Amino acid sequence: MGGEGARITSLGLEGITKRFPGVLACDGVSLDVGEGEVLALVGENGAGKTTLMNILMGLYRPDEGRILLNGVEQRFRSPSDAFAAGIGMVHQHFMLVPNLTVTENVALGMRSAHRGLRLDMKAVRRRIAEVSERHGLPVQAEAYVWQLSVGEQQRVELVKTLCLGARFLILDEPTSALTPQETDELIALLKHMTRELSVIFISHKLHEVKALSDTVTILRQGRVVFRGRTADHSPADLAALMTGHEVVLPCNACADECGKPLLVARDLKVRGDRGHLALDGLELELRSGEILGLAGVSGNGQRELAEAINGLRRIESGSIELAGEAIANLGPEEVIAKGMGYIPEDRNTEGIVPSFSIKENLVLKDFGTPAFSRASFLRLGAIDGNAEALKERFDIRCPSTKTAAGSLSGGNIQKVILARELARGPKALVAVYPTRGLDMGAEEYIHNQLLARRCEGVGILLISEELEEIMNLSDRIAVIYKGRVLAVIPGKDATKARLGMLMAGVVDE
């Protein structure tokens, strides 16, 4: 990087306000970061953290407020202006073009390599080698991005941002897609890098905030509610400030009652979208009245397993039984009829029909039954009654049950899905990343609901990447790696370190 560009001794945001149609995303937010400092920007989803950073990067124009760099007001019209000033951002969703190579991705932003119609790839390669050596970030420069693992892509993002001359780094939830090991490595790496860089670190994982940051600023609903030194506050304090109330995530404390095997998969082989064997001889046994956590880095066959169980994906060989009946390769309708419930991974496209109203979404699986239709006419009264009852019981916050389900917040959409699935009284439930992207309040509610069903005897397969969620809720934990279950361990014996090793494919004897 050398000495090009002036030092950034301070960066400040003053009274930033940004409105989106119907939403006040940032409401007079001010921040201050000094040279070599790490500021943690903490808040729940929708608190305005990412919007604020997009304003700083020149992606959004603020409605009010100023950006000050070394005390001088800046107007960033596009990310190029922010780069020129030495500010770079690693976005939560990686901003890498999958069908370009690593070098090409860096070249895309490196204006100095664009010489008219000539692209100076040599200069780009030199730059990548320089940066990755200096910061200890090895990357495969000639590989296509789609060939890289998530952890490698994260490194490429860092290298790219540094190659573009960043001396001030914004990291938006950089660990959200990483395994625990990769997270630890990244934090160690960032600690090293903060010797010469200033950083804004966005997260809602409070132990990472504690590990990395000097100061912390908490946003809630677009406003700064707290500012202080990280060392002076415990994670529990910060969590309460973040959500506005005490948060106690429930734990699985029910007595150990071993039920009968309910959902059993034997030697299951299923192909993924790219034709490879996504599940390669998977063995799984879920008993009634238990929560079986399936831990693993996403992309190791979780999606394919959930789809195969629910009749959405054909299996190549093996068997799946629900309460003694074979359900493999049945259609979804038959699987549902046998008593399967499903909370799919992508709640907006698979869980609901966004343009349908809440009450319609609540009967999506049952509108053909006598309860909701007669002689092929819908019984609208019954559908309304059902919706009102479920709205009360599951605390769905909505203007009315006629509202389009797609306009609700993520937490409320998940409650609609949960209400539909649980009210049907399933024997087994497959819950895929049920709290992904939700704030702590919604997470607490969903965890309580799952535990309550478990005590009623429902068998729940909980697929998640969040180790804390899995460890809090599960009776037993299975670890999936490359389409196989590597190990099944009792929930109370699980440690983060052990699960993390297993998730990375390391089986220690």
Next chain:
Amino acid sequence: MDLLATLQNILSIGVPFSVALLIAGLGEMFNQRAGVFNLGCEGIMAMGAFLAFLPPFFLKAGPWAAYGNLLGLAAAMGAGALLGLLFALVTVSFKAPQGIAGIGLQMLGWGAAGTLFRHFVGGVTGIEGIPTLPIPGLSKLPFLGPVLFNHSVIAYLAFLLVPASWWLLFKTPWGLKVRAVGTYPRAADTLGIDVRRIRYQALALGGAMAGLAGAYLSLCQAKMFADDMIAGRGFIAVALVYFGRWHPAGILFGALLFSLAQAFQLAVQVLGIKFPYEFAVMLPYVLVIVVLSLARKSRMLGPSALGKPFDREMRI
């Protein structure tokens, strides 16, 4: 009948057939690589064919006759670029659905060309057009000479456009931006690349090339204009881009395959082989459908944002 002579015949008819498809297909490739598919290609070709025909038709005997063809080419490409920009306005800025907008543009170009033709020209009239330019020496080669080196200057240009397009797409900063914008516009945006500007540029280039393809049909191939002369080539060009996996070499291969099938069916008719000619005429089109349905489904290296408008403030 001499087999070799028949083959030479098919090839030397087929190669010029492929020129319009090739130019339009390469243009459409830039559109799609940037994330916009332009079904209006057919309409732009019709306008191109008509506007290229006009100057040589009006300047036939006048003192400017020598410039008629050049003026025609310039008009066709200029109008093509403008129609491409119009399409960009509708789909990139106003974010209209691309399929519907494309059908609209196709009907606009086709209808306007036909109407203007009847208004200003009236009946079928031939023009001198652009003569073939046999390459000295090479065109006298046995077999290869007539197949490869006895065409109009635009045909040679079209084949040179294949490596030129490859170079532009894969070796220049602009090509890199086009590929990024068509695959992951948000990532390009965070690097300070103006997604809309790149899409406008790609659509203008694609439109100019579609216009040139139309001009080839009226100036070099048919040497006249009729309002149904494009005959679906614009749509075939769009299909060829998928067929060729968004790569210039693939598009060249597809254009040749289709055109040789076309030449082959003509030969079948001319040779009087007892086979219903209606089926022979269908052959090239059926071939395209079959090949498209057999083509690899993977889009790993293609533009995955194809068909999706980009909105920076659309929250994910």
